[in-house]
Amino acid sequence: MKQVLIVGAGPVGLTLGTLLCQYGVECVVMEKGKSRLSASKAFSLHARTVEMLKLLNADIGVDAKAVKVEEMRLYSRHNLLSKMRFGKSSNTECRAIHSYPQNLLESELETAFCSHGGLIEKGTKVFQIDHQPHGYLVHYKYQDEVKSQCFDYVVGCDGANSIVRQLVNINSLGCAYSENFLVADCKIESMSHSFDYQKHGHTFLSSKGYAMLFPIGQDYTRIVIDTDRQYIGESESENLAYLNSELEARGFSAHIDNVKWISVANVRSSLVSKYSVDNIILAGDACHIHSPVGGQGLNTGIQDAFNLAWRLAFLIKSQGSSALLRDYEYERRAVAKRVLKMTNSMHNMFVTKSKARAFVRDFIIRKVQARTSVNNKRIEQLSGYAIAYQPPKNLSNGIKYAGKRIGNISFCTGPRTQNLYNALREGKFVLVMPGTKELDKTAIEKSLGHLSNWVKVLIASDFYEKLSLYTGPQKASTPGFSNYLLVRPDAYIAGMVTNHSDLKQSLETMLTQYNMEVRA
Template sequence: MNVDVIVAGAGPTGLMLAGELALAGVRAVVVERLPERGGQSKALGLQPRSAEVLDLRGLLEPLMDRAIQRVPGGHFAGLRLDLDVWDTRHPYMIGIPQTRVEAVLEERLGALGVQVLRGHELTALAQDPGGVTATLRGPAGPVRLRGRYLAGCDGGRSTVRGLLEIDFPGLDGRLSSVVADITLADPDGAVPATWHLPVMTPSKAGRGYLAPIGEGVHRFLFYGPEQQDLPRDTPIGEDEVGRALLNAAGPGVKLTGIRWASRFTDASRQVESYRHGRVLLAGDAAHIHSPMGGQGLNLGLQDAFNLGWKLAAEINGWAPEGLLDTYHAERHPVAARVLANTRAQAVLLVPDEENLALRGIVAELLRLPEGNRHVAGMISGLDIRYDLPGDPHPLLGRRVPDLDLRTTGRPERVGRLLRDGRALLLSAADGTAFAEVARPWSARVGHLVASNTGELGAEAVLVRPDGYVCWAGSAGETASLVTALTRWAGSPPA
């Protein structure tokens, strides 16, 4: 089988990437070792920036239909964060199991005609100047795929990374924890029926967090002295979970079953480069960290969103030189920051006197408006700013605000204008000068005139397909607009 891109891994990152490629007319195939989608839902929440990203492609509404609930605010090592201080339509976390996110993303692939080959394990990988050849072990025997590129989205134990012998430097874990999906008997109603932000103040006896995830199942995350002393491969039995449940919820709550359980640590690792020739890494294949703050699923989705349109531009032949390499340049620092903040959160959960004193100071800082805003922006992803070339402007490199636009036609908002996967030029006044400049790029860049575009902070803004502003200026700066259009949308089509 010959395709443009082979996507290894049918988790949220791989499915999102394949969808972005297909939206741009790129032939992609997803290969997955597991024969069917697993029942284990590793992640449980979408951060505000991920909600915005999914809305840019019309995916948020079907996801909200399957969500458990909206969870006001966020947290940093169990310390509350107020997300309302950020200008977003979604100042909350969306409680939804990862499996439901995967289902919606895979339905999108079906509508776009993208094949997902389940039960196909990657066994060999070779690349040359023209492309990548992947050998798979499938239900009917060996399968060979040929693609111009391959994207490794196959998780923290990435086969792609292993086959290419890519180093995965970082720090070993210090704090060991358990995550399990359990059923329980709760005759006294001691366990909340709705989600709440975790309150995980350090304790020498350990801590646990329970959240309902539907169909009578609860997610239970816990840690304590017992977990620190057990090897990673020790089976997780009802006795261990029962003791932790007693400590977390009291004697009235009884364990009735374990659906699945896994041990994890606060280990953090990141590859030094996200690109290796014609192979690119995204999601947990490129970086791992503890689940503190609920950032992992979101980080992978946004990796895919950044990479998808750039890789499609390369394959479709209009990418300017160096565009594909901006994927690593932009996303590597974002993940490095997540690794740093999750390590910091793990430190704040260690129950010794020094760390408890440090935690108290951090709690005081988070109660200050500026302290809360800074950390809330970091955890939610709303404060991401890419280091983009161009004249300095407060909007440059930041997510475009989802403004309600006043136009001559029907009311519109920015978030709905990027659903075709093209870049977008928004301009105020009559927009004639901007329209003339952008006309040669009309196949790749949409243009809309709105009387209130100035509320964004500029007379006109150019927004990349991933929702980040790559130029902002006025009618007198059309020369720099041409430069930005060429930099991000290539040379004008002939």
Template sequence: MENKLLPALIVGAGPVGLSTACELKQHGIDCRIIDKKPEATQTSNALGVHARSLEMWAGMGIVEQALQQGLKLQGITIYDQAIQPLITLSLEKLLPSAFPYVLSLPQSKTEQLLTQHLASYGLTVERSCSLTSLEQSKDYIIAKIKHTEGSIETINTQWLLGCDGYHSSVRDSLNIQYEGNDLKQEFIMIDAPLTWQKESNKILIFYHPSGITAVFPMVDSSRIIIEVSNDKSFNANISLTYTTFLSILQNRWPFEFSLGKERWMSHFFIHERLANHYRFDRIFLLGDAAHVHSPAGGQGMNTGMQDAYNLTWKLALVIKEQVNPSLLNTYEEERRPIAKKVLNSSNQMTKIAVLRTKIAVVLRNFLAKNVFSNKKLQQKFALQISGIANNYRHSFLSKDYVKNSCLKAGDRAPTIIKNKKFTLLIAEDCLDKEKIIRLIEINYIQLVGWQILSINNEQYTLYQLNKSYCLIRPDQYLASQGSTYEHLKDYLVRFLIQ
């Protein structure tokens, strides 16, 4: 194989690596993607796809296929030990999105979907390929990979993206610290068909005195998770069996049910880790290679795919030499604080769920029923776990030249825009619109696309344009808001070009 300079090498072909490869190819960047496993994931693993990730998939053009294969979970109900509902959340009423639900889609199907999308660009995953060494020079990386038959290939690549999970060989080779703790609670889980009389389109959680039990429905099965830290009927030194799981579930679950044959079982602890850096020169960490946390809230895979969505457009523009390479510094600046926030919130959700002392349980249940019933609190929670609340307001790339009572630079764009360039929405009553359009057409036509919106246009109202413009990033976040030619020129030169 000719040893030419490759623009990007992706290590790891889970949902994060596949998303990274798809986005780079969609931006017109050549890349290769390798994975040490001989085949794709065959089990459900990461299960829930949140609203913000579905919006990302809409931008990629694959959301309809995902919706056809998954199950829309419309809400969450939490019961106390007296089988009384403590919390009932209806996501449809809380999420301002075209996708106001959690899509229950097994990771195996997510990977199939992304693999097929990647194949449409003519790229396939190179399996049974492991990274053996890395060496960085000023202008490229020398990566050695071992193929299944034992041969060693040297790849010279401009950039390397580590999407290789919790046990990342990329992160280890860089000696980047992966700081955090392991929670002491133990859990068992099973994927199996569950038949009962309750809702099949909601996440159901039961606070049992012996530990939390949760059910996550799927199209033709259910994920059941049980905390067994203090369950004397569970012996961690003996392999988990279907009979053991069923016996524990029968003692825990308060509703009549029948459980079909298991498709997957696991016994696990919760790891919480955050890399102290996401970048080392020409190498980046994404997904579980950079952060891992409690499954509470189902945000792990989603956070990783959002890492990919954030980084790839920046990397593509740098590879094409259309922007200053310093743009890549904003990846860690924007994404690491979000991972830290997810880690903290999922940790708190887990600790609340596994409370044991009588006083703590009574207080938790009282607050859940009497305080968390507040719709504003419910919406804040829903916006957070869905990813819709995440923003980059404090990013170097976010700059407002005019005030907007609704949106700020760095906020999620309220509409889905299928454009891999920056998108400039210009109000028809913007006084400088002609000068602004000429600026784009003469100097930035490869970087920015534009639309003129009439006063009666729905987007004019959503973005509260009022004689102004709004510049939207390729990952569907607001970059800047302004009203004059000078505002836009200043932003493009100062934040992207210099």
């Protein structure tokens, strides 16, 4: 029997599959499509997603191939309301939005998954799951033949209309937006104003609705507008004429001379009531669907996969309890709720056709969003850097820091430089300790005994200096302060281990608080 079945080879299923293989868990992905779409649904990868993708044991090409969009500009007709600059900050490498086609991302992830020993069965449509005394009997159709196979765990990464979700009767609560969205990938030949649409993202608000322009590389621009239409035109010339007139109606005339791809969709805003039933789990669009405003769907889904993978791996290896799935739901549902609140409010603000509301909106954006602190807060939310998890209720140490993001810090150990994310790739917690010698590490790891199945040690001579980027000032000279940092496999701080007299005992306590089953 295979351990895990992932239903759906979208970005979320493939990220989860690659991570599970990386952590030594056998898994199969079943995908109903025979081949990948030639067009891309999503483009925007936000900074935290790009950062987390570095936890994969594979280079999926985002750094080298993505178009980096460092600024989003918001206009009311021609008047600039605000600029969001996704530059650098003290603890980030780059906060730019990475414009990277979803189909390319999926193809890179598929290569990574297969090179880690993962198996994808394409043209395979799952339609029924039966509960068995030991696992699940999954029924699927492959080339008109009905087949069945048993699995211990099933993860539904099968998108907005998830069959897995329906089969376990999980409700998805929400509603459809009243507007449809037209999405088109176009070449813009000319524009009435000197908008730098090849470099920056632009959103234009007007009483006719909104239009978003986003560079996607090779001289193409993704255009998203809200529309009453429910269909696309039959010919390219009809679509070109419609797009040009809709852009004109929104306050700027552009001449579009090439449409590579165009689609109209009605979008929902919804969230599931729970993320799992026994050992059937959901992730990605199967759990939450957002307005395209803010480009959050793909990002939230990929981050679900990072949150779930290490928990599922510990659970499967009998190193963690089933409460890990409850923790996954607790953390990720709270994030999805916040993302939905943000995208719903942005959506309603952007599509309003009421002149009075538009006036108030423009006034508020000009006055409030222009403030650096408000602007920075919005950037942190959109980029995913604002995500922080509640520490476990019974956590004894480091509550102040637990749940905060930690970036891909390079630490020095004597003459060597080591990367935190490299150390996290095994799917274990990493204990970062101040020190100068690799020798210390071997001795400490040995002293941890069986706990080394959960924890990897990293020695850092520049520990306090680097740590303070994420936790605020930390000084080795502070009396009584000589904490060790415990980092979760998905690069969030687990806590601080302070009781050095019995490091093993302190670690055991903290890991138990994270629902690890560490008793020898």
